[in-house]
Amino acid sequence: MKFNITTPIYYINGEPHIGHAYTSIAADILARFKRLDGFDVHLCTGTDEHGIKVARTAKKEKMDVVEFSNVVSQKFRDMSAAINMKYDDFVRTTEERHIKSAQAFWKMLKKEDVYKNVYSGWYSAQDEEYVAEADLDKNRRAPSGAAVEWMEEESYFFRLSAYQDKLLDWYEKHPDFIAPASRRNEIISFVKGGLRDLSISRSQFTWGIPVPVDSDSDEEKSELKHVMYVWIDALTNYITSFGFPNNKAYVSEMMENCTHIVGKEIIRFHAVYWPAFLMSAGISLPKRIFAHGWWTNEGVKMSKSVGNVVDPRDIIQRYGLDVLRFFLFREVRFGEDGDFSEAALQKRFSYELANDLGNLVQRVLAFIQKRGGNIVADYDISDADKSLLENSRKLIEKMRPFMDKQYLHSALNTVWDLVMEANKYVNDMRPWELAKTDEKRLNVVLTVLCESIRSIAFGLAAFIPDTARKIFNFINVKGESFGEISANFVDQHFPQPSVLFPKEK
Ligand code: ME8
Numbered sequence: 001m002k003f004n005i006t007t008p009i010y011y012i013n014g015e016p017h018i019g020h021a022y023t024s025i026a027a028d029i030l031a032r033f034k035r036l037d038g039f040d041v042h043l044c045t046g047t048d049e050h051g052i053k054v055a056r057t058a059k060k061e062k063m064d065v066v067e068f069s070n071v072v073s074q075k076f077r078d079m080s081a082a083i084n085m086k087y088d089d090f091v092r093t094t095e096e097r098h099i100k101s102a103q104a105f106w107k108m109l110k111k112e113d114v115y116k117n118v119y120s121g122w123y124s125a126q127d128e129e130y131v132a133e134a135d136l137d138k139n140r141r142a143p144s145g146a147a148v149e150w151m152e153e154e155s156y157f158f159r160l161s162a163y164q165d166k167l168l169d170w171y172e173k174h175p176d177f178i179a180p181a182s183r184r185n186e187i188i189s190f191v192k193g194g195l196r197d198l199s200i201s202r203s204q205f206t207w208g209i210p211v212p213v214d215s216d217s218d219e220e221k222s223e224l225k226h227v228m229y230v231w232i233d234a235l236t237n238y239i240t241s242f243g244f245p246n247n248k249a250y251v252s253e254m255m256e257n258c259t260h261i262v263g264k265e266i267i268r269f270h271a272v273y274w275p276a277f278l279m280s281a282g283i284s285l286p287k288r289i290f291a292h293g294w295w296t297n298e299g300v301k302m303s304k305s306v307g308n309v310v311d312p313r314d315i316i317q318r319y320g321l322d323v324l325r326f327f328l329f330r331e332v333r334f335g336e337d338g339d340f341s342e343a344a345l346q347k348r349f350s351y352e353l354a355n356d357l358g359n360l361v362q363r364v365l366a367f368i369q370k371r372g373g374n375i376v377a378d379y380d381i382s383d384a385d386k387s388l389l390e391n392s393r394k395l396i397e398k399m400r401p402f403m404d405k406q407y408l409h410s411a412l413n414t415v416w417d418l419v420m421e422a423n424k425y426v427n428d429m430r431p432w433e434l435a436k437t438d439e440k441r442l443n444v445v446l447t448v449l450c451e452s453i454r455s456i457a458f459g460l461a462a463f464i465p466d467t468a469r470k471i472f473n474f475i476n477v478k479g480e481s482f483g484e485i486s487a488n489f490v491d492q493h494f495p496q497p498s499v500l501f502p503k504e505k
Pocket of ligand 1: 019023235237
């Protein structure tokens with residue numbers, strides 16, 4: 001079965017930061033979970049390289065825009081490697097395959113949906129978005145706080161107004177299309193408020209994909225001067241990755257199984273404009289769009305000018321990658337806003353990873369080592385063992401519905417409940433005492449504990465893959481598929497474990 005998932009493609013006007021890392025890790029977690037669950041996964045990310053914002057930043061940096069794009073795009077690839085994101089495709093909008101895809105997509109828009117007119121109005125280069133007069137704030141800025149400039153140019157328009165009812169109908173028939181519910185409601189009321197046609201080309205600058213021309217008509221010259229509005233170019237990246245414009249039926253099939261993970265500030269582009277474009281082009285809509293919240297740093301919005309942007313590389317260097325991956329999804333319900341603070345990260349590291357998880361694994365496996373490293377599996381279980389054993393075997397089953405809804409936080413809570421139950425079981429069963437009194441019972445207890453540790457490692461494998469890999473190695477498990485979770489432990493010799501989360505960081 002197919003499972004396709006995307007991150008936004010990131011603008012290359014700045015360095016990657018914790019916000020980009022957050023979305024990419026979320027998509028990676030969902031992709032990893034599905035891979036372990038036997039799905040055929042396609043995880044796509046990339047960089048959004050056209051538009052006035054990037055062109056201006058390159059100019060400011062006194063760099064050629066192509067060279068600038070190469071340098072910054074590489075930084076986003078490096079970020080993916082640093083956060084252990086296993087992507088299947090990385091789309092750059094300056095790639096030939098994408099330019100062809102975006103132009104073919106443009107041509108597939110219904111003829112009656114595209115018309116030429118003059119655009120005049122406010123534009124926020126920071127947001128790469130048109131802002132209606134009524135939406136300007138009291139300082140005459142965009143709702144995001146960004147400056148706007150007056151724009152007057154010849155432009156192609158997309159007849160978005162014709163899609164109001166079709167979109168509302170789609171949202172109604174597909175209640176899971178937009179999540180969480182708060183975003184869905186926001187989008188529905190936005191669309192109900194009326195849709196204005198959207199300017200989809202620019203003629204005052206050239207850093208973009210040329211609007212394609214159909215013939216050698218007289219109009220050709222003027223059309224060639226237009227480049228596509230950066231958002232229609234950017235959104236098309238999702239189908240570029242599926243090989244568009246080749247094999248359109250396949251592209252549609254892939255889209256139907258595709259989940260877009262985005263930040264809440266770009267939900268409208270994904271849940272209103274993109275579906276309308278796709279309807280017009282006759283390509284299937286994505287399965288789901290999930291918008292997560294925004295991170296602040298110690299309560300303050302992150303921005304380059306304030307100088308408070310959290311660099312994931314710095315956190316990874318000081319605490320380790322899995323501490324960061326764990327913190328981001330343990331600390332905040334996915335979908336809600338979050339506040340980054342090192343004190344909170346330190347707490348999660350020391351109380352939960354080092355104590356709850358690290359000590360559990362260490363206590364049990366070091367105990368087995370002390371007895372020579374051999375585990376003699378015994379499944380003569382009593383009522384006292386049943387709950388932990390059953391909860392261990394059912395862990396993935398319990399996590400699945402949460403993961404299917406992108407409730408990463410609830411899925412992680414489910415794993416943590418098991419960690420706590422296993423810790424309690426150790427305390428209640430007191431294996432160190434059984435070692436002196438009841439060898440047979442000790443074997444049962446150790447078998448149950450090894451099963452629970454194996455399940456915990458599977459439950460965590462998508463979230464903190466390096467740590468899960470270490471645990472798998474300690475207990476001779478391949479760790480490649482959830483199918484391994486219920487295998488019986490046969491007589492095993494375990495290697496010497498090491499400490500998972502050394503405290504002296
Ligand atoms: O919008 N908290 O790119 P972008 C959480 N190119 N997430 C954050 C964040 C924060 N403080 N800051 C950034 C664009 N993000 C377009 C997208 S898609 C066809 C085109 C994440 O570089 C979040 O996912 O501004 C947000 O939506 C994305 O980065 C914006 O990245």
